[in-house]
Amino acid sequence: MKQKHDIVMLVLSSPSGAGKTTISKKIQQKYPNFKISVSHTTRKPRPNEVDGVDYHFVDKKKFKDLVNDNQFYEFAEIFGNYYGTSKKSIKDLQEKNYNILFDIDWQGTQQLAKFKDLDLLKVFILPPNKNELENRLSLRNQDKEEVVKQRLKHYSDDILHWHDYDYVVINDNLENCFKQIEKIIEDNTSFSLNDFLK
Ligand SMILES: Nc1nc2c(ncn2[C@@H]2O[C@H](COP(=O)(O)OP(=O)(O)OP(=O)(O)O)[C@@H](O)[C@H]2O)c(=O)[nH]1
Numbered sequence: 001m002k003q004k005h006d007i008v009m010l011v012l013s014s015p016s017g018a019g020k021t022t023i024s025k026k027i028q029q030k031y032p033n034f035k036i037s038v039s040h041t042t043r044k045p046r047p048n049e050v051d052g053v054d055y056h057f058v059d060k061k062k063f064k065d066l067v068n069d070n071q072f073y074e075f076a077e078i079f080g081n082y083y084g085t086s087k088k089s090i091k092d093l094q095e096k097n098y099n100i101l102f103d104i105d106w107q108g109t110q111q112l113a114k115f116k117d118l119d120l121l122k123v124f125i126l127p128p129n130k131n132e133l134e135n136r137l138s139l140r141n142q143d144k145e146e147v148v149k150q151r152l153k154h155y156s157d158d159i160l161h162w163h164d165y166d167y168v169v170i171n172d173n174l175e176n177c178f179k180q181i182e183k184i185i186e187d188n189t190s191f192s193l194n195d196f197l198k
């Protein structure tokens with residue numbers, strides 16, 4: 001058994017549409033000692049997204065400059081856009097002793113894991129099956145049909161990476177999935193989540 005974390009860096013990854021963004025937001029809402037790492041992306045903001053909250057939205061030139069300046073722990077190209085975790089945003093959260101939530105893909109997780117000073121707890125979330133995923137992606141109704149198709153195509157490749165993670169959780173029901181993740185945090189940290197309830 002690994003030593004328990006005093007401060008946890010919880011990585012949530014999943015095939016597109018399995019629910020990791022919803023879950024990480026829910027953790028942050030319920031437990032004020034958890035903060036989501038806000039990534040940089042070249043993707044265009046969706047109507048409901050706020051710059052600096054959901055992502056730092058930047059253009060390709062700015063992103064490249066940050067890469068060349070070695071400002072990222074990790075970055076990846078996903079569905080034609082770049083996404084990355086900046087060292088500065090993590091440092092700011094670490095200085096305030098926050099537990100950090102990462103909503104990043106498997107490529108980013110592999111890169112983060114190479115930094116031995118980052119003490120990660122890695123959880124892979126799976127949808128109950130591919131049909132259900134398709135439903136969720138279409139229902140979300142924020143992406144064009146071809147984008148949904150492209151995301152589904154990646155599903156089989158994405159799920160191959162489950163073994164890079166400490167835990168795999170199936171999101172058949174949001175409440176159950178959330179409870180399982182709370183349990184994973186409880187089991188692997190020296191603190192109790194209840195002490196931090198909002
Ligand atoms: N490597 C890496 N991946 C990231 C980062 N930020 C976000 N991602 C991943 O990029 C993918 C696409 O994210 P979005 O464009 O926000 O789309 P989404 O609808 O949230 O996608 P899903 O959460 O996968 O359903 C998701 O798998 C995110 O987890 C990052 O900084 N680094």
Ligand SMILES: [Mg+2]
Nearest residue numbers: 020021022103
């Ligand atoms: Mg998401």
